[in-house]
Amino acid sequence: MNFVPLALYGVALVAYAWHFARREPAVGRSATTLLVAGALAHTFIVGMQTMEVGHVPVTNASSAISTFVWLLALAYLYTEMTTDERAMGAFILPLLVTLQSIPAFKPGTEDRAAVLQGPLFGLHVSSLLFAYASFALACVIGITYVLLFKEIKAKHLGFFYARLPSLQVIDQMNQRAIVVGWVFLTLGMIVGAVWAGQARAYAGGDPRVQAMSLQDPKIFVALVCWALYSFELFAARRIGWGGRRTAYLSTFGFAIVLLNFVPISYFLTKSHNF
Amino acid sequence: MRLILVGISYRTAPVELREQVDFVARGVEAALRALAARGATREAVVLSTCNRAELYAACDDVKRARADLVNFISEFHGVAPGAVLPHVYDDVDLGVARHLFRVAAGLDSLVVGEPQVLGQVKEAHTAASEVHSVGPMLNRLFHSSFVVGKRVRTETGLGSGAVSVTFAAVALARKISGHLKGRSVLVIGAGEMGKLTALHMKSQGVHHVTIVSRTMSHAARTAEAIGGASAAPWDDMDAALGASDIVITATGAAAPILTKAHVETVMRPRRNRPLFIIDIAMPRDVEAAAGEIEQVFLYNIDDLRATVRENLARRASEVARAEDIVGEEVEKFGGWFRSRGAIPTLVALRQRFEHIRLSELERLDFKLSALPPEARARVDEITHLIVEKLLLTPTEQLKSLGDAETVGAYAEALSRLFGLAQQQGDEEDAERTPPRPEPVEGRVEQFARSKGRPR
Numbered sequence: 017m018n019f020v021p022l023a024l025y026g027v028a029l030v031a032y033a034w035h036f037a038r039r040e041p042a043v044g045r046s047a048t049t050l051l052v053a054g055a056l057a058h059t060f061i062v063g064m065q066t067m068e069v070g071h072v073p074v075t076n077a078s079s080a081i082s083t084f085v086w087l088l089a090l091a092y093l094y095t096e097m098t099t100d101e102r103a104m105g106a107f108i109l110p111l112l113v114t115l116q117s118i119p120a121f122k123p124g125t126e127d128r129a130a131v132l133q134g135p136l137f138g139l140h141v142s143s144l145l146f147a148y149a150s151f152a153l154a155c156v157i158g159i160t161y162v163l164l165f166k167e168i169k170a171k172h173l174g175f176f177y178a179r180l181p182s183l184q185v186i187d188q189m190n191q192r193a194i195v196v197g198w199v200f201l202t203l204g205m206i207v208g209a210v211w212a213g214q215a216r217a218y219a220g221g222d223p224r225v226q227a228m229s230l231q232d233p234k235i236f237v238a239l240v241c242w243a244l245y246s247f248e249l250f251a252a253r254r255i256g257w258g259g260r261r262t263a264y265l266s267t268f269g270f271a272i273v274l275l276n277f278v279p280i281s282y283f284l285t286k287s288h289n290f
Numbered sequence: 291m292r293l294i295l296v297g298i299s300y301r302t303a304p305v306e307l308r309e310q311v312d313f314v315a316r317g318v319e320a321a322l323r324a325l326a327a328r329g330a331t332r333e334a335v336v337l338s339t340c341n342r343a344e345l346y347a348a349c350d351d352v353k354r355a356r357a358d359l360v361n362f363i364s365e366f367h368g369v370a371p372g373a374v375l376p377h378v379y380d381d382v383d384l385g386v387a388r389h390l391f392r393v394a395a396g397l398d399s400l401v402v403g404e405p406q407v408l409g410q411v412k413e414a415h416t417a418a419s420e421v422h423s424v425g426p427m428l429n430r431l432f433h434s435s436f437v438v439g440k441r442v443r444t445e446t447g448l449g450s451g452a453v454s455v456t457f458a459a460v461a462l463a464r465k466i467s468g469h470l471k472g473r474s475v476l477v478i479g480a481g482e483m484g485k486l487t488a489l490h491m492k493s494q495g496v497h498h499v500t501i502v503s504r505t506m507s508h509a510a511r512t513a514e515a516i517g518g519a520s521a522a523p524w525d526d527m528d529a530a531l532g533a534s535d536i537v538i539t540a541t542g543a544a545a546p547i548l549t550k551a552h553v554e555t556v557m558r559p560r561r562n563r564p565l566f567i568i569d570i571a572m573p574r575d576v577e578a579a580a581g582e583i584e585q586v587f588l589y590n591i592d593d594l595r596a597t598v599r600e601n602l603a604r605r606a607s608e609v610a611r612a613e614d615i616v617g618e619e620v621e622k623f624g625g626w627f628r629s630r631g632a633i634p635t636l637v638a639l640r641q642r643f644e645h646i647r648l649s650e651l652e653r654l655d656f657k658l659s660a661l662p663p664e665a666r667a668r669v670d671e672i673t674h675l676i677v678e679k680l681l682l683t684p685t686e687q688l689k690s691l692g693d694a695e696t697v698g699a700y701a702e703a704l705s706r707l708f709g710l711a712q713q714q715g716d717e718e719d720a721e722r723t724p725p726r727p728e729p730v731e732g733r734v735e736q737f738a739r740s741k742g743r744p745r
Contacts, residue, residue: 040445168465169581171593173600177465179452183564184468232490256561 018061018082018120024054025089025116029109036106036179044102048093051105055089062086080145080181081277082119085112088149095153096187103179107156118278136211143204144238148273150197151245155270157190158263165260187259190266191252198245205242237276245270291332291427291630292352293386296359296378297344302401303377311367311374312338313338318414321366322423330358333425335432337393337414339407341400346390348427349401352382387623389432391616394439396448403448403605403612430626438619445615448608451601455594456490458601459568462594463491466566466587467535474498476534478547480508484540488516491536500534502527504541531556537567540573544736550579557583568594625690628697631687635701639684640708643677 031047034040034083062083066074092108095101163176164183180186248265251257257265298311313321318336325334331347338344345363349355360378364371381389389398394411396403415432418424424432443449452458460470467473475491477484480503488499499519503509509521522530531537531553541547548567553576557565561584569576569590581588651658651673658666686702690699705708 038445039447095483138478164465168462168587171589171596173451173462173465173597182465183469184466187562258562259564261584262562 018123021054021058021061021085021117022113022120023113024050024057025109027086027268028054028105029113032102032105032109037102047105048096048102051089051093051109054091055086055103058082058086058089072142077278078119078123080141081115084145084148084277085116085119088112088115088152091149091153099181099185099189101181101185104153104156104160107159108153111152111156115278136207136214140204140208143200143207147197147200147204148277150193150200150280151241151266151270151273154190154193154197154266157186157193157219158266161186161190161263162170162260162267165263171259183259187262190262191258194245194248194252194262194266198242198249201238201242201245205238234276237272241269241272241276244272291348291350292355293383293427293431293627294331294347294349294355294359294380295344295382295386295389296356296363296380297337297342297378298346298363298374298379299342299344299398301398302379307369307373307377308340308343310369311343311363312340313343313366316367318417319421322418322421324366325359325362326421326423328358328362330355333428334423335414335418335428337411339410340536342393342398344393345687346386346428346431348425354382361546384620384627385623387627388616388620390431390435391438391619391623392613394435395442395612395616396439397442397552397612397616401453402602403450403607404453405443405449408436408443410438411435417647420609427630431623434623436633438616441448441615441619442612443619446608446611448605448612450608451597452603453598453601455570455591455598458594458597459487459589460490460494462587462589462597463536463566466564470494472497473535474500475536476530477512478502478537478539478575479503479541479571480505480512481540481542485512485515487538487540487570488512488519489570491538492516492518496536500530502530517649528556531565532559535564537565539567540571541568541575542571543575544573546575546577548576548580550577550583553577553580553586554583557586560585570594594652609737628691628694629689631694631697632691632701635697635704635710636685639704639708640681642708642710643681647673647677 022119028047028050031050035044062073065079073083088108089112092105092112094103160176160180161183164180164186167173167175167177168183223236244265248257248262248269251265252262298308300308313336318338321336322334325331325336325345325347330351331349333348335346336344337346343363345359347355347359360375361371361382363369363378364374390411392398394408396405396407399407411432415424415428418428463470463473470491473496475488475496475498477488477499480501484501488501493677494500499513499516501509501513501519501521502515502524503512503521504524506521506523509523513521539548546636553565553567564587567576567580567586567588569588572591574590576590578587578588578590580586651670652654658669661669688697688700691700
């Protein structure tokens, strides 16, 4: 089922890359159309799974990744439509295609345990996935910032100079994505803590619930992420960090998010191994 | 109908001659009317810019038209034919299309890829439309050239990148600070260069320009000359630096006036707000090491010149892609152009068939007269449909023929097979009234006829 959006994202990636290199407006428009088609197909799949299991499909790593990719595609499309800037697509799409291939080739089955039902759990996972999608955008935006910054500093105005928006605009987009991501990360973690407290009361015997503590790698790394992004926001507002430093931090932060999201989810965590 | 071009450009003639044959100075409309009155051409467009004076025309006899157009240039401008002739170039049919497409694309310009020429081509066509001197041929040709110009601009980087130092500076400022609206510019030095650059920035919509000079009265005078700018004393330079996004230094100082340490102090309270410094002074006003500071972007005049050179080189590398687009569009136009060669034969063939149909209906009139009016109308309709069906394939085939020679051979064959020879005289009318009526053409022909066509 996840193959249809994967295929559409794949073709959209080619179109975005082509558009980035050759700047043919028609190709750019078709790239967006393909991505919209992929996102719609993905919406349909996520919607169907939601109907089937009664909540957003997030209770195993594969379906959580699929939902994350879906949110990222929507977040990117929102950014593209509001800024009328297609250049970032060439950087976002590779991430979409790579991540989407995980649920497409290794689908998981939805865990229907009673402990994983309920509005708090849904809110916890959806906020975190949305936060991760925002951080992914910030990371890509940060990479483009560094590429453009280097060209201008080196006084060698070439490929990226001709294709990317101004440094100021990229910096603003980055900061906005970080703020949105941080808000949802905070919300998701608080809701998660509250939910874990409640779950201990009525499902204390579940080994996963027992493992929910700061010693669990997934929870620990999530806290590290929160500290990192909090520092980034603080630095931007108080110390006057911005531009390249923020860009590097965004990239580094998302590397940790990705580490937490894929390998740790699959192999290391005891509390979140759905 | 054939296409012809006669012209003079910066490639073939010195500026003195180009000034003498400037059609804009003497009136393009007057030129078009005078040209139509001579009667050697059926349609005409005059393209006159500071780099070129070109006459595009549709005619029946290219030899005669070529000679007449050259004479026209010399007579209209009162220049001896001997002075004009050595500098004139000409082309016919698809060569004309290729030339105009290259002009519209900016490939034939002095600065390759400059965007103004497409506007000038459009203006030339509009001016000719207003005096009804264009018909189906030149309309098609010029509209195709607009397509070429637009495609080259959007699909290639031929027009991208600033090719003058001031434009390069403005483009860089935009790339660093985003929109220039709301940005502040500080000019250090009240000299001519600083003033010019500031004026340019102002015309690009910057919020505020401040001038700082060692002599306050000079700063005030320059600020006044720029209009809407303010002057500040030399001692307030640090405050002014802190408030600016773009700094232009253009003093005559022998030693740098802004050291790295100085700029560092200025940058500290700015946090991460970028500062773009353009040092156009010679010797330089800003220590080169200042460019190492994180959010300081320092460009001196040589750096800007280097980016301009790079842009020019990049444009040159896009030329091949632009030429490909020109080639494709010439091919498309060629398809249409060649199909027009078949039109006289097609019209003659159609007339022949229609003539046969009508005469047969007339011959059978005594038999048909017994029928009720609806049935007679039906007979008329059916016979008409049969003729249309018979002609459909030959029409398509003829229109899709590749080259003029084949068209000629087919025309000859059809003419013999169907006895079209006696209708040769009608061919000129056929050319005037093609199957698809185009209102513009009607007007043109009226115009041409009223001025007296050559016999």
